[in-house]
Amino acid sequence: MKVLVAGAAGMLGRAVVAEFSRRGCQVTACTRNDMDITAIETVRGKLTAARPELVINCAAYTKVDGAEEEAYQAFLVNGLGAKNLALACREHNADLVHISTDYVFDGSKEGPYGIYDGTNPINTYGRSKLWGERAVAEILPRHYIVRTSWLFGLGGRSFVETMLRLFRERSKLEVVDDQRGAPTYTVDLAGALADLVTTRCYGTYHITNQGLTSWYGFARAIAASVRSPVEIIPCSTAQFPRPARRPANSALDPFPLLETIGRLLPFWEDALARYLTKNRCE
Ligand SMILES: NC(=O)c1ccc[n+]([C@@H]2O[C@H](COP(=O)([O-])OP(=O)(O)OC[C@H]3O[C@@H](n4cnc5c(N)ncnc54)[C@H](OP(=O)(O)O)[C@@H]3O)[C@@H](O)[C@H]2O)c1
Numbered sequence: 001m002k003v004l005v006a007g008a009a010g011m012l013g014r015a016v017v018a019e020f021s022r023r024g025c026q027v028t029a030c031t032r033n034d035m036d037i038t039a040i041e042t043v044r045g046k047l048t049a050a051r052p053e054l055v056i057n058c059a060a061y062t063k064v065d066g067a068e069e070e071a072y073q074a075f076l077v078n079g080l081g082a083k084n085l086a087l088a089c090r091e092h093n094a095d096l097v098h099i100s101t102d103y104v105f106d107g108s109k110e111g112p113y114g115i116y117d118g119t120n121p122i123n124t125y126g127r128s129k130l131w132g133e134r135a136v137a138e139i140l141p142r143h144y145i146v147r148t149s150w151l152f153g154l155g156g157r158s159f160v161e162t163m164l165r166l167f168r169e170r171s172k173l174e175v176v177d178d179q180r181g182a183p184t185y186t187v188d189l190a191g192a193l194a195d196l197v198t199t200r201c202y203g204t205y206h207i208t209n210q211g212l213t214s215w216y217g218f219a220r221a222i223a224a225s226v227r228s229p230v231e232i233i234p235c236s237t238a239q240f241p242r243p244a245r246r247p248a249n250s251a252l253d254p255f256p257l258l259e260t261i262g263r264l265l266p267f268w269e270d271a272l273a274r275y276l277t278k279n280r281c282e
Contacts, residue, residue, distance in 0.1 A: 007059025011156020107247020153186025181250030
């Protein structure tokens with residue numbers, strides 16, 4: 001299969017390029033320099049040249065706090081960029097995988113969010129991602145909108161990398177304990193995407209590693225894995241004011257992922273252990 005990946009130099013983009021290449025796809029990996037998704041004629045030109053059957057959009061404006069100051073940039077990339085890809089895919093008869101986020105929800109629900117639950121983003125990043133989802137769904141029937149959460153993986157800025165750095169710099173650390181979600185390894189997500197696109201079961205999906213934790217729980221697991229002596233103290237979101245509000249509950253219900261690809265992703269603790277082992281070898 002001929003696949004074009006947008007945002008190929010990003011954390012998820014790298015894992016997606018590696019996974020689809022490993023499975024024998026002919027992959028055109030587009031970094032921001034190769035294809036700025038906010039420029040429709042550039043996007044059209046790339047698809048004309050590469051003639052992909054499938055486009056995977058891993059490109060995004062991902063600075064959650066930065067988006068509060070740079071709203072135009074967030075909407076440009078996450079909204080208009082996604083719309084441009086959907087338009088070009090329609091013109092070239094290509095399927096589109098569009099990656100979205102748990103931050104389209106407000107986090108006020110008790111249990112995990114299903115794909116059928118109403119969205120209500122509480123920050124600019126979430127609003128921009130929701131516009132991207134809607135543009136894709138309006139323009140292109142043959143789409144997979146995949147919401148994920150708390151990504152970590154090689155070659156990117158992630159909570160895991162931030163913690164590993166802070167463990168080296170500090171002996172004591174306060175970490176937020178009242179937001180919960182599912183840490184997700186880019187390698188596991190990429191594998192699920194590769195399974196999903198063979199099904200032709202278009203629509204919206206929630207794909208994360210299994211299990212839930214808080215940022216505090218996640219930090220403790222990272223510290224335990226690397227045997228760091230750092231002291232980690234739980235704190236509340238209110239004690240750590242940030243420019244963007246975050247949902248307290250980011251849990252995503254994977255239904256109907258199991259029914260569609262026949263499996264769920266491994267638990268996040270298992271994913272973290274594999275990542276840290278791989279990270280140490282690179
Ligand atoms: N990271 C998370 O925790 C998380 C959680 C939930 C959902 N997601 C979603 O998962 C997807 C992948 O995220 P990630 O963590 O891999 O992000 P990332 O590492 O920030 O990668 C995003 C990539 O998109 C590129 N990009 C930005 N603007 C572009 C443009 N106009 N045209 C083309 N490329 C552009 C960036 O290039 P530059 O570096 O040059 O700007 C970067 O390489 C995104 O859709 C994100 O919203 C992420």
